[in-house]
Amino acid sequence: MSSYTFRDLAEKTAAMREFRRLRDAGLPIPAEVRDRHVAATNDGYATGPEPGERVPDFALPDQTGAMRTREELTGPSGLFLVFHRSADW
Amino acid sequence: MAAISYDSREILAEFAQKYSIGYPLLSDRASEVIRGFGILNQNMAPELRSYGVPHPVEYLISPEGVVVRKYFVPNYQHRVTASTVAFEEFGETAGDAPAVTLASGALRAQIGLASPSAFAGQQVSFFARFRLEPGWHIAPPSIVFDSPELLRQEVTFPEPEIMSFPVLNESLPVHSGSFEGRGSLLLRFPLPDGGLILRGSLSFQLCSETVCEPPQTLPFELPLTLEPFLKT
Numbered sequence: 001m002s003s004y005t006f007r008d009l010a011e012k013t014a015a016m017r018e019f020r021r022l023r024d025a026g027l028p029i030p031a032e033v034r035d036r037h038v039a040a041t042n043d044g045y046a047t048g049p050e051p052g053e054r055v056p057d058f059a060l061p062d063q064t065g066a067m068r069t070r071e072e073l074t075g076p077s078g079l080f081l082v083f084h085r086s087a088d089w
Numbered sequence: 090m091a092a093i094s095y096d097s098r099e100i101l102a103e104f105a106q107k108y109s110i111g112y113p114l115l116s117d118r119a120s121e122v123i124r125g126f127g128i129l130n131q132n133m134a135p136e137l138r139s140y141g142v143p144h145p146v147e148y149l150i151s152p153e154g155v156v157v158r159k160y161f162v163p164n165y166q167h168r169v170t171a172s173t174v175a176f177e178e179f180g181e182t183a184g185d186a187p188a189v190t191l192a193s194g195a196l197r198a199q200i201g202l203a204s205p206s207a208f209a210g211q212q213v214s215f216f217a218r219f220r221l222e223p224g225w226h227i228a229p230p231s232i233v234f235d236s237p238e239l240l241r242q243e244v245t246f247p248e249p250e251i252m253s254f255p256v257l258n259e260s261l262p263v264h265s266g267s268f269e270g271r272g273s274l275l276l277r278f279p280l281p282d283g284g285l286i287l288r289g290s291l292s293f294q295l296c297s298e299t300v301c302e303p304p305q306t307l308p309f310e311l312p313l314t315l316e317p318f319l320k321t
Contacts, residue, residue, distance in 0.1 A: 009132070009134050010134070012134070016137070016139075040132055041132055041133075041139075042132070042144075044131060044132065045144050045161075046127055046129075046144050047128065047144065047146045047159060048146055049126065049127070049148070050159075051157060052155060053155065054154050054155055054156075055126065055148065055150055056122070056125040056126060057154070058115075058122040058125065060122060061098055061115065061116050062098075062114060062116070063101040063104075063105045063114045063116075064098075064102070065098055068091065070150070070154060071154075073091045074150070074152050074154075075152075077152075078149060078150050078151045078152050080090040080147065080148070081092075081093065081147065082090070082092040083092075083093050083094070083123065083126070083143040083144075083145055083146050084092055084093070084094050084143075084145055085094065085139070085142045085145060086094055086095065086096055087094055087100055087103075087114065088100045088104075
Protein backbone atom coordinates (compact mmCIF):
# COMPACT_ATOMS: atom_id res chain seq x y z
CA MET A 1 0.00 0.00 0.00
CA SER A 2 2.76 2.44 0.92
CA SER A 3 4.52 1.64 -2.35
CA TYR A 4 2.10 3.95 -4.18
CA THR A 5 2.61 7.68 -4.15
CA PHE A 6 0.34 10.33 -5.58
CA ARG A 7 1.35 13.77 -6.81
CA ASP A 8 -2.00 15.37 -6.11
CA LEU A 9 -5.71 14.92 -5.57
CA ALA A 10 -6.29 14.44 -9.30
CA GLU A 11 -4.06 11.38 -9.34
CA LYS A 12 -5.89 9.91 -6.37
CA THR A 13 -9.23 10.62 -8.02
CA ALA A 14 -8.06 8.93 -11.21
CA ALA A 15 -6.99 5.84 -9.27
CA MET A 16 -10.39 5.65 -7.54
CA ARG A 17 -12.27 6.20 -10.78
CA GLU A 18 -10.39 3.49 -12.64
CA PHE A 19 -11.21 1.00 -9.86
CA ARG A 20 -14.86 2.04 -9.84
CA ARG A 21 -15.12 1.89 -13.64
CA LEU A 22 -13.96 -1.75 -13.73
CA ARG A 23 -16.06 -2.73 -10.73
CA ASP A 24 -19.23 -1.10 -12.05
CA ALA A 25 -18.72 -2.75 -15.43
CA GLY A 26 -18.31 -6.13 -13.72
CA LEU A 27 -14.83 -6.48 -15.23
CA PRO A 28 -11.97 -8.26 -13.48
CA ILE A 29 -9.98 -5.86 -11.32
CA PRO A 30 -6.19 -6.26 -11.56
CA ALA A 31 -4.44 -6.34 -8.19
CA GLU A 32 -2.50 -3.21 -9.08
CA VAL A 33 -5.69 -1.24 -9.75
CA ARG A 34 -7.22 -2.43 -6.49
CA ASP A 35 -4.06 -1.65 -4.51
CA ARG A 36 -3.74 1.82 -6.03
CA HIS A 37 -7.38 2.50 -5.20
CA VAL A 38 -6.93 1.35 -1.61
CA ALA A 39 -3.73 3.41 -1.29
CA ALA A 40 -5.41 6.50 -2.73
CA THR A 41 -8.41 6.30 -0.40
CA ASN A 42 -6.27 5.70 2.67
CA ASP A 43 -3.42 8.13 2.04
CA GLY A 44 -2.64 10.24 5.11
CA TYR A 45 -4.82 8.09 7.34
CA ALA A 46 -5.69 10.23 10.37
CA THR A 47 -7.16 8.70 13.52
CA GLY A 48 -7.99 11.76 15.62
CA PRO A 49 -7.65 12.22 19.38
CA GLU A 50 -5.30 9.83 21.14
CA PRO A 51 -6.13 7.91 24.31
CA GLY A 52 -5.99 10.39 27.20
CA GLU A 53 -7.07 13.32 25.03
CA ARG A 54 -10.47 14.99 25.17
CA VAL A 55 -12.81 14.67 22.23
CA PRO A 56 -14.71 17.68 20.87
CA ASP A 57 -18.27 18.02 22.13
CA PHE A 58 -20.95 17.76 19.47
CA ALA A 59 -24.69 17.97 18.88
CA LEU A 60 -26.12 16.16 15.84
CA PRO A 61 -29.56 14.91 14.77
CA ASP A 62 -30.11 11.14 14.90
CA GLN A 63 -32.20 9.04 12.49
CA THR A 64 -35.42 10.18 14.17
CA GLY A 65 -34.49 13.86 13.89
CA ALA A 66 -33.82 14.29 17.63
CA MET A 67 -30.73 16.31 18.54
CA ARG A 68 -28.20 14.26 20.47
CA THR A 69 -25.13 15.45 22.35
CA ARG A 70 -22.04 13.59 23.44
CA GLU A 71 -22.92 14.15 27.06
CA GLU A 72 -26.45 12.85 26.72
CA LEU A 73 -25.35 9.77 24.72
CA THR A 74 -22.81 8.85 27.37
CA GLY A 75 -23.73 6.07 29.80
CA PRO A 76 -22.08 5.05 33.09
CA SER A 77 -19.30 3.23 31.16
CA GLY A 78 -18.89 6.01 28.63
CA LEU A 79 -19.70 6.13 24.94
CA PHE A 80 -18.62 3.95 22.04
CA LEU A 81 -18.54 6.21 19.02
CA VAL A 82 -18.17 4.84 15.49
CA PHE A 83 -17.30 7.02 12.50
CA HIS A 84 -18.28 5.31 9.28
CA ARG A 85 -18.21 6.16 5.63
CA SER A 86 -21.84 6.01 4.59
CA ALA A 87 -25.02 4.03 5.16
CA ASP A 88 -26.05 4.71 1.58
CA TRP A 89 -23.38 3.11 -0.60
CA MET B 90 -23.04 3.56 21.47
CA ALA B 91 -23.60 5.90 18.57
CA ALA B 92 -22.44 6.13 14.97
CA ILE B 93 -21.63 9.20 12.89
CA SER B 94 -21.61 9.56 9.11
CA TYR B 95 -22.33 12.34 6.63
CA ASP B 96 -25.59 10.74 5.49
CA SER B 97 -28.92 12.54 5.66
CA ARG B 98 -31.38 11.74 8.43
CA GLU B 99 -33.65 10.03 5.89
CA ILE B 100 -30.93 7.67 4.69
CA LEU B 101 -30.00 6.86 8.27
CA ALA B 102 -33.64 6.19 9.16
CA GLU B 103 -33.96 3.76 6.26
CA PHE B 104 -30.69 2.05 7.15
CA ALA B 105 -31.69 1.74 10.82
CA GLN B 106 -34.97 0.13 9.86
CA LYS B 107 -33.43 -2.26 7.34
CA TYR B 108 -30.82 -3.53 9.78
CA SER B 109 -32.95 -3.20 12.95
CA ILE B 110 -30.46 -0.78 14.48
CA GLY B 111 -31.51 0.48 17.90
CA TYR B 112 -28.64 2.84 18.63
CA PRO B 113 -28.44 6.44 17.41
CA LEU B 114 -27.12 7.06 13.90
CA LEU B 115 -26.04 10.68 13.81
CA SER B 116 -26.19 12.78 10.69
CA ASP B 117 -23.16 15.04 10.17
CA ARG B 118 -24.25 16.50 6.81
CA ALA B 119 -21.48 19.08 6.54
CA SER B 120 -18.84 16.75 8.05
CA GLU B 121 -18.28 19.33 10.78
CA VAL B 122 -17.89 16.86 13.62
CA ILE B 123 -15.77 14.66 11.36
CA ARG B 124 -13.49 17.68 10.78
CA GLY B 125 -13.59 18.51 14.48
CA PHE B 126 -12.19 15.09 15.27
CA GLY B 127 -9.48 15.63 12.66
CA ILE B 128 -10.41 12.53 10.68
CA LEU B 129 -11.82 13.98 7.46
CA ASN B 130 -10.55 11.92 4.55
CA GLN B 131 -8.79 14.53 2.44
CA ASN B 132 -8.21 12.16 -0.46
CA MET B 133 -11.72 12.67 -1.77
CA ALA B 134 -12.12 15.31 -4.45
CA PRO B 135 -15.18 17.61 -4.07
CA GLU B 136 -16.83 16.09 -7.15
CA LEU B 137 -16.83 12.57 -5.65
CA ARG B 138 -19.78 11.32 -3.65
CA SER B 139 -17.27 10.24 -1.03
CA TYR B 140 -16.26 13.88 -0.45
CA GLY B 141 -16.71 14.52 3.27
CA VAL B 142 -16.28 10.97 4.57
CA PRO B 143 -14.13 10.31 7.62
CA HIS B 144 -11.29 7.90 8.01
CA PRO B 145 -13.08 5.08 9.82
CA VAL B 146 -12.19 5.27 13.51
CA GLU B 147 -14.01 4.00 16.57
CA TYR B 148 -13.53 5.50 20.01
CA LEU B 149 -14.32 4.34 23.48
CA ILE B 150 -14.88 7.63 25.31
CA SER B 151 -15.03 7.98 29.09
CA PRO B 152 -17.97 9.71 30.81
CA GLU B 153 -15.67 12.74 31.13
CA GLY B 154 -15.16 12.90 27.37
CA VAL B 155 -11.63 11.49 27.25
CA VAL B 156 -10.57 8.81 24.76
CA VAL B 157 -10.02 5.53 26.60
CA ARG B 158 -9.16 3.57 23.51
CA LYS B 159 -9.52 3.87 19.79
CA TYR B 160 -9.84 1.30 17.08
CA PHE B 161 -8.92 1.63 13.47
CA VAL B 162 -7.87 -0.69 10.73
CA PRO B 163 -5.82 0.28 7.76
CA ASN B 164 -8.53 0.41 5.15
CA TYR B 165 -12.23 0.78 4.56
CA GLN B 166 -12.90 -2.85 3.83
CA HIS B 167 -12.06 -3.87 7.40
CA ARG B 168 -13.79 -3.01 10.66
CA VAL B 169 -13.67 -4.16 14.26
CA THR B 170 -16.75 -6.08 15.46
CA ALA B 171 -18.83 -4.84 18.38
CA SER B 172 -18.22 -8.18 20.08
CA THR B 173 -14.47 -7.56 19.83
CA VAL B 174 -14.85 -4.32 21.73
CA ALA B 175 -17.17 -5.86 24.35
CA PHE B 176 -14.65 -8.65 24.75
CA GLU B 177 -11.49 -6.58 24.86
CA GLU B 178 -12.85 -3.85 27.09
CA PHE B 179 -15.18 -5.79 29.34
CA GLY B 180 -14.26 -9.47 28.89
CA GLU B 181 -17.72 -10.27 27.59
CA THR B 182 -18.39 -13.02 25.08
CA ALA B 183 -21.71 -13.78 23.43
CA GLY B 184 -23.56 -16.64 25.15
CA ASP B 185 -23.75 -18.63 21.94
CA ALA B 186 -20.15 -18.04 20.90
CA PRO B 187 -18.32 -21.22 19.87
CA ALA B 188 -15.55 -22.69 22.02
CA VAL B 189 -13.62 -25.96 22.11
CA THR B 190 -11.90 -27.68 25.00
CA LEU B 191 -8.60 -29.43 24.41
CA ALA B 192 -6.91 -31.65 26.98
CA SER B 193 -3.63 -33.49 27.06
CA GLY B 194 -1.94 -34.79 30.20
CA ALA B 195 -1.60 -31.99 32.71
CA LEU B 196 -3.00 -29.36 30.34
CA ARG B 197 -6.55 -28.25 29.69
CA ALA B 198 -7.21 -25.47 27.23
CA GLN B 199 -10.40 -23.78 26.09
CA ILE B 200 -10.26 -21.78 22.89
CA GLY B 201 -13.25 -19.77 21.77
CA LEU B 202 -14.48 -16.87 19.70
CA ALA B 203 -16.02 -13.73 21.22
CA SER B 204 -18.99 -14.00 18.87
CA PRO B 205 -20.70 -16.72 16.80
CA SER B 206 -20.99 -14.54 13.72
CA ALA B 207 -19.33 -11.72 11.85
CA PHE B 208 -19.32 -9.94 8.51
CA ALA B 209 -16.58 -10.46 5.96
CA GLY B 210 -13.83 -7.92 6.53
CA GLN B 211 -14.35 -7.71 10.27
CA GLN B 212 -11.91 -8.48 13.03
CA VAL B 213 -13.04 -11.20 15.43
CA SER B 214 -11.54 -11.77 18.87
CA PHE B 215 -10.71 -15.11 20.38
CA PHE B 216 -9.52 -16.25 23.76
CA ALA B 217 -7.45 -19.21 24.88
CA ARG B 218 -7.71 -20.18 28.55
CA PHE B 219 -5.21 -22.62 29.96
CA ARG B 220 -5.15 -24.60 33.16
CA LEU B 221 -2.16 -26.65 34.21
CA GLU B 222 -2.02 -29.18 36.99
CA PRO B 223 0.21 -28.18 39.91
CA GLY B 224 3.89 -28.86 39.24
CA TRP B 225 3.51 -28.50 35.45
CA HIS B 226 4.51 -25.63 33.20
CA ILE B 227 4.46 -24.77 29.52
CA ALA B 228 6.54 -22.44 27.45
CA PRO B 229 4.42 -19.77 25.75
CA PRO B 230 2.20 -21.85 23.45
CA SER B 231 1.43 -21.08 19.85
CA ILE B 232 -2.01 -20.88 18.28
CA VAL B 233 -2.12 -20.75 14.52
CA PHE B 234 -5.20 -20.63 12.33
CA ASP B 235 -4.65 -21.87 8.80
CA SER B 236 -7.98 -20.91 7.25
CA PRO B 237 -7.59 -19.15 3.90
CA GLU B 238 -10.46 -16.80 4.85
CA LEU B 239 -8.14 -15.03 7.30
CA LEU B 240 -6.01 -12.10 6.24
CA ARG B 241 -4.18 -11.59 9.51
CA GLN B 242 -4.03 -13.12 12.96
CA GLU B 243 -2.34 -12.37 16.22
CA VAL B 244 -2.36 -13.71 19.74
CA THR B 245 -0.73 -12.49 22.91
CA PHE B 246 -0.13 -14.20 26.21
CA PRO B 247 0.69 -12.77 29.61
CA GLU B 248 4.35 -12.19 30.38
CA PRO B 249 5.87 -15.62 31.17
CA GLU B 250 7.95 -16.16 34.28
CA ILE B 251 11.52 -17.34 34.04
CA MET B 252 11.96 -20.64 35.79
CA SER B 253 15.05 -22.75 36.21
CA PHE B 254 14.88 -26.42 35.32
CA PRO B 255 17.74 -28.21 37.08
CA VAL B 256 17.31 -31.35 34.96
CA LEU B 257 17.78 -29.33 31.81
CA ASN B 258 20.43 -27.13 33.39
CA GLU B 259 18.48 -24.24 31.87
CA SER B 260 16.18 -21.34 32.70
CA LEU B 261 13.11 -21.03 30.50
CA PRO B 262 10.13 -18.66 30.19
CA VAL B 263 7.03 -20.59 31.26
CA HIS B 264 3.40 -20.29 32.26
CA SER B 265 1.96 -22.15 35.23
CA GLY B 266 -1.44 -22.54 36.85
CA SER B 267 -4.22 -20.71 35.00
CA PHE B 268 -3.62 -18.07 32.36
CA GLU B 269 -5.40 -16.62 29.38
CA GLY B 270 -4.22 -15.53 25.95
CA ARG B 271 -6.18 -13.26 23.67
CA GLY B 272 -6.05 -12.90 19.96
CA SER B 273 -7.73 -11.48 16.93
CA LEU B 274 -8.53 -12.75 13.47
CA LEU B 275 -9.03 -10.40 10.53
CA LEU B 276 -11.44 -11.83 7.99
CA ARG B 277 -10.87 -11.26 4.30
CA PHE B 278 -13.28 -9.21 2.25
CA PRO B 279 -15.30 -10.21 0.37
CA LEU B 280 -16.24 -13.76 1.44
CA PRO B 281 -19.33 -15.84 0.62
CA ASP B 282 -22.09 -15.78 3.27
CA GLY B 283 -22.85 -18.75 5.42
CA GLY B 284 -21.06 -21.18 7.67
CA LEU B 285 -17.31 -21.18 7.90
CA ILE B 286 -15.06 -23.54 9.84
CA LEU B 287 -11.95 -21.88 11.23
CA ARG B 288 -9.25 -24.51 11.54
CA GLY B 289 -6.41 -23.97 13.94
CA SER B 290 -3.81 -25.76 15.95
CA LEU B 291 -2.43 -25.34 19.43
CA SER B 292 1.24 -26.23 19.91
CA PHE B 293 2.87 -26.52 23.31
CA GLN B 294 5.37 -28.42 25.38
CA LEU B 295 4.65 -29.55 28.93
CA CYS B 296 7.45 -29.64 31.47
CA SER B 297 7.62 -30.51 35.13
CA GLU B 298 10.70 -30.00 37.25
CA THR B 299 11.88 -33.46 36.37
CA VAL B 300 10.70 -34.16 32.84
CA CYS B 301 9.76 -32.43 29.61
CA GLU B 302 7.23 -34.18 27.41
CA PRO B 303 7.64 -34.10 23.63
CA PRO B 304 6.12 -31.02 21.94
CA GLN B 305 2.50 -31.55 20.92
CA THR B 306 0.17 -30.01 18.38
CA LEU B 307 -3.59 -30.33 18.83
CA PRO B 308 -5.86 -29.36 15.94
CA PHE B 309 -9.20 -27.69 16.60
CA GLU B 310 -12.11 -26.19 14.70
CA LEU B 311 -14.36 -23.25 15.51
CA PRO B 312 -17.50 -22.53 13.50
CA LEU B 313 -18.23 -18.97 12.49
CA THR B 314 -21.28 -17.73 10.61
CA LEU B 315 -20.63 -15.08 7.99
CA GLU B 316 -23.60 -12.78 7.88
CA PRO B 317 -24.92 -11.59 4.55
CA PHE B 318 -24.65 -7.95 3.59
CA LEU B 319 -28.17 -6.84 2.79
CA LYS B 320 -27.08 -4.45 0.09
CA THR B 321 -25.58 -5.67 -3.14
